[in-house]
Amino acid sequence: MKKIIMYLNQFFGQIGGEEKADYQPTIHEEMIGPALAMAPLIKDGRITHTIICGDDYMNLHPEEALEKIGEYLDGLEFDLLIAGPAFLAGRYGVNCGRVCKYVQERFNVPAITCMNEENPGVDIYRKDIYILKGGDNAARMRNDMPAMARFANKLLNGEPILWADEEGYIKRGIRQTVILDKEQTAANRAYDMMLKKLRGEPFESELQIKMEERVAIAAPIKDASKARVAFISTGGIVPADNPDRIPSASSTRFGRYDISGMDRLEPGEWISVHGGYGKTHANANPNVIAPFDALKTLVKEGKIGYLHPYFYSTTGNHTNQREAARMAGEILEFLREDGIDTVILGST
């Protein structure tokens, strides 16, 4: 029969409301408040004690409060501590997290809590402890209790704990390899998902791919032969000495190179510094990345009205999105100064 300690604040511990928030920690060899509701849901275990502490006291005197609680627990046999649930109560949520973390570290016993995802306690403690996803007010107690009990039972029974969404806890940012039964290999799961997709049945992606922002389609240019065009490359083509020290990845700057006097990029005078692709071809002929030979020809033939005399170049390899947008904005300034009305951007 496993033993569980419950942690509650002054309100749920039935001491009082805000006026008792400075209540110092006490321990009781009985079940109080939510502990009574939790007890029947626990298999093979009983809640032996309830610890109560005022939310303000813990918040203002955390070291003293935790030390006192530590003293109470010292010498007690217990297999799990359950704190809360704290819903959206900020002080309570933070305190539940604090107590759980302390107990886990000091006694090497699992400690779990439950609160709404927006509770400030989540951001502070999510990495340290299991926080079950909870409701946003005390009326949700009847959902939160079974969720906590279900999880507690798994822990007490030594069952493998699966990933966050599966078990109902808040993602901790910890990756763990879980070996599933052979019926559930990725190949099988992918096949099942594909069948659902083909049949138009609802399915849920295991990995959420973030949807990118869309921008309004710009109106087309009317006539290329009259257009003022600029060329930008993210292929990392730079002058041979890389004067601007454009890096091979994670670039936060671009080069601006005068290409007005040349008919093409000469091999040897330009190199690639991009770390994301094999550079043999680019170094042998930079025009395979930045086709100025063809661009200049098109200008000569009158198929492009005007070519901006500068080549803008950076490395598009692990580029931070914010930096990329900033660089584009800076380049746009230069282009506007020159009355450029359209851009060709070459990626690799």
Place this chain on the structure above:
Amino acid sequence: MMVKEIEKSGMPIVHMVSMTPVALSIGSNRIVKSYGVSAPMCDPEAPEEVQFKQRYDLLVKALKALCTDISQQTVF
């Protein structure tokens, strides 16, 4: 990202890129399917005159894309 930032300002832009699915998912609107990643503008194994023609033709396609009115993301 850079393509979108420039297009946000109202300036038409064409994205010449090998991996068009990536360009589509990022949100580029006018996309020209280019050759390989390490040499997007032409086939580097082809004879030099052929390569030059490839670069030239690909750019002509890019210019055409810039002149084309589209209502959704389009790979040319």
